[in-house]
Amino acid sequence: MVPPPGVAQIVVAGVTDVKPVLVKRWESLAVPVRVLVGGPEGCGVDEWGRPREDDWAARELPWPDGDAGSVQVAADPRQQAEMVVGAVAARGEASSEVAIGAADEEVAGELVRAFGRRGGELFDPAGTASELGLARWFGIWRRWLAEPRLAAVADLLGRSETGVLVKGKRAQKARALCALRDEALADRARDVRKLLEGEMVRERDRESVGELATALEALEKWRDQFLAQGFVRSMERLVPILARTSERTADEAGVILEFVEEVREVAGRLNRDAGFWIEVMLASLPEKRAAAPDGRVADVVGWLELAFEPGRHLVVAGMNEGMVPARPSGEPWLSESGRRQLGLTTDALRAARDAFLFASLCAARRDGGRVDVVCGKTSAGGDALLPSRLLLAAGRGDLPARVTSLFREVEPPDAGLQWEADWKWEPPARPGPERMHVTGFGDYLACPTRFYLKQVVGMQRREVDRNEWNARDFGNVAHEVLERWGRDPEARDYSKTKAIGEWVEAEMETILEERFGGERPLAVAIQVESLRQRLWWFARKQACQRAEGWEVAEVEKRIAIEIGGMAVSGKVDRIDRHKDGRWRVLDYKTGKVKNAEGAHRVKVTGATRLPGHLEGDERLYALSADAKGREVRKVWRNLQLPMYAAGVAEMDGTPEVGYFLLGATEAGVGVESWSGFTAADRDSAMQCAELVVEKVQAGVFGPPAGRVEYDDFAELGMGRPLGEMVVTA
Structure with missing residues (x-):
């Protein structure tokens, strides 16, 4: 890190989370570095704008109440969102004077939905990221390269980009594939070809299954060429073809080809397979974010960004332990002392930072402003949550009241309410059957x-x-064996258990060969033995019936x-x-x-x-x-x-x-x-x-x-x- 020529001083403003390793680098620079942070009086920060651990660990933190604000406890994220909506509505201020924050991503999503139900559009910048459409396609393609199973083909047929590789009619091919995977446990392209050669595919389905077999052959050919030609050459050939799908895909193809060009040289030197480079590409591509809508009421701001929000009325939800302060880093092999020696952020530094931010947010609104805090009892999945330790940072005189407030019983949001569906399935209207x-x-x-x-x-x-028979499959095979036995005039007239048993067992093997060839899933092999035993029992009982x-x-x-x-x-x-x-x-x-x-x-x-x-x-x-x-x-x-x-x-x-x-x-x-x-x-x-x-x-x-x-x-x-x-x- 070397400053450009002519720079006499570096000024860093509003950053309270400077990593220790970065501080060491700043100290070695030839120009001075000045850090500016805003906070309450006697804010307890060092020369690099970092809150001091010992100072903030012992401080009493504010508790908004009365005209200055409130601390509320909700049962779950949805109720938290409803409380935020209520707090904003009760104040009745212009949206420019309101700052809405969520320390918990679950609550942020519920906030967007809660405001939407009331006709107001709330924008969550952190919740709108999505990967490129072509990136999703290549994620599936990587699975197909690694192992050519029909499960990957089913997902590929669900993507519009695949249409140019299989000559369209994706829905029909996906439907045929779904039926074969369900009815015949087809797992590979060769299974489809074998079924098509036999008699299991119904005459009315032969055309669609034939088209599916042709599509599978095309995908196999593309796979073989991709693996043989290497990542760079294959991508330069495949991506322009996929780009024909739509204007959006064409734009995304440009981004992907830029990545391919960047790794061309290193990919030629490293002996890595195509799947490796696709994985690297997927991790490197930028996320696609939706633009903030013009008519939105407000934005949902994350915890660390709230310090830059000017609104006089602050409403922050998700104030629970693990969110504020954030959870520990989670590396079991790296202790707090180890992180400190390596110059990484420690849990103690993170706790001091969040205590400083909370105090600053409250201090900035003590003259005519308001701070409403909401924390939850449970997550959306029902896991128990604790209130943030920042809300319990109080003296002996105030702590009992805070504990009583934060740990009181909260009535579930749906208590006393009758359940009612927001919407219902509406099956297509069809005339009654003629037969x-x-x-x-x-x-x-x-x-x-x-x-x-x-x-x-x-x-x-x-x-x-599934990779085993269900009850329908088991019954169908048993029925088919006994149907063939009953259609054979000589076999159905057998009167000895041995003759009947040997005939039905041999026919069962013939049917299994038609369905699976020489490869049967392990679970099916076990079920076959159960069916074999039942057929021999049938032979014994049938011989008795013949004798009667x-x-x-x-x-x-x-x-x-x-x-x-x-x-x-x-x-x-x-x-x-x-x-x-x-x-x-x-x-x-x-x-x-x-x-x-x-x-x-x-x-x-x-x-x-x-x-x-x-x-x-x-x-x-x-x-x-x-x-x-x-x-x-x-x-x-x-x-x-x-x-x-x-x-x-x-x-x-x-x-x-x-x-x-x-x-x-x-x-x-x-x-x-x-x-x-x-x-x-x-x-x-x-x-x-x-x-x-x-x-x-x-x-x-x-x-x-x-x-x-x-x-x-x-x-x-x-x-x-x-x-x-x-x-x-």
Whole structure:
């Protein structure tokens, strides 16, 4: 640090946080350095404008009260912001006479929102910084360079800059990628290509998956070239292409290329990979800050900047320990004495500085001004906070009153208030369905709103970041194995456990090869062993069924019924025929089911609460006899098996119905029949189906049920009942 020629003196004004190492440098200069600071009388600073530790550690600090100000305690950051708004409004001064400060970033954000709710725009310079759009893109690109996984591709497709690399249609490709990651656990580009070569991709999706495969090939090519050509050359080729995205991107590209030019020479000498230089670039690029709006009421000023605010009315929030004074530096290996010897700022120096600033802020407003201080009890996350030690710097006579004020109980801001949503989800308006699937009736009986979101709007929860099967995946693979077994005339006629077990195990391996090739995630490999065990249990139970005279007659039989003008379709997993002429309809289940009838209807008791959209219609009920022959009233909640029975009406008589369970234990595998199922049960279920069709055709998709057994839309409720967060018809 050498002063320019002709400089006779250096003047530093308003700086109270001079680092000791800088003081040593100033002392070695050939010209004098003069430091000017403003503060109260006898301000206790050294010749370099630094508050003396011993002086300020023992000082009593002011406590604003009466006309001079106030000290308030709030429950959380939001209540702190409301108190600041109240303090500013009560004084009623021009905004030029008001200084608003926040020592806590959480409170600063709440201040902006609190003033905004009242029509005043508050500007927070510290809270508006954001990285360049291209910087975010290169952050994702770095992940793709490090490991070419589809999770990085999903994020790349979410950025507009990627469009020029994959020839557009980003949304369609992202949708196809999301489906493959969810349904097939695709993790790499080769997984997508393998799925496309096989039969797992549906015919209607082949075009979009093909376009996705082409896009992945393009991104892989760019990756290979980037890694091969090195950082500088690759950036000079790639950045101008990305700059075509928009005018904003073009401006940002110029900043990035300036960095590339600056590191050209050193990048050529250092043997570092492209990911290293991208990381350096991201750390070096300037933050993008929004310009202060012209019509703002005021600015939210940080603690250290408040000394330069001229407003006669000062309101400062976030006066909590850890904010004022700020938290220790946090290097466990560097002690206070070590920092002092190295010429770094110590915690004691920082505490003295903040005590000096607080005293100065109050002294500057003692003649006609006002200081309102707000501190919080808890953070936004619920962590307990302590008031700043500066507020407890008092003599023995005043300290008890300060402690009582600062540590008093504070009523939560929402106490006594009824919760009300600021806004609600509004699903797109769609006409009711022209056709329904058999399984959709159970969805509607459980909740009409969730039925609408799932069956009409087509909303579906995706789990793209998992590396294991969910319950749906496990069930789908088991169903596919047993479907292929049932379609093979020879295999389905096997009567020995060994023959059945070996066939279904081999077919399971074939299906897994189609889905994963030779590489299976570890979690899936463990789940495969569970499925293998269940299939062998199935083989044993199936051999017993064969010995009892049951034969598989048909699998995956499609049914079509018309109810009230509504076309209803379904697919029966399995139809068996007995040697004595009986028939039965079976549905495979890998989940937990107590019994077939209990999965479809339950006894009405005094505690039974019917869904609001179905109350008052007798078609919702069925009558059946209990174990003692007494008539019992039951309410339908699922119609699947009875509707299957109605769909195979060409068979002689009423078929038996039930589940073939594939449970997690051997005892949980086997046929679970609906004992005593009759034509009357089937007809009662069909009457309930007529009720559902009438409601659907009338557009009745609300109110939503409070609770359902499996809720795919719990996230929409955000912890509240769905009816409080979703607009329903």
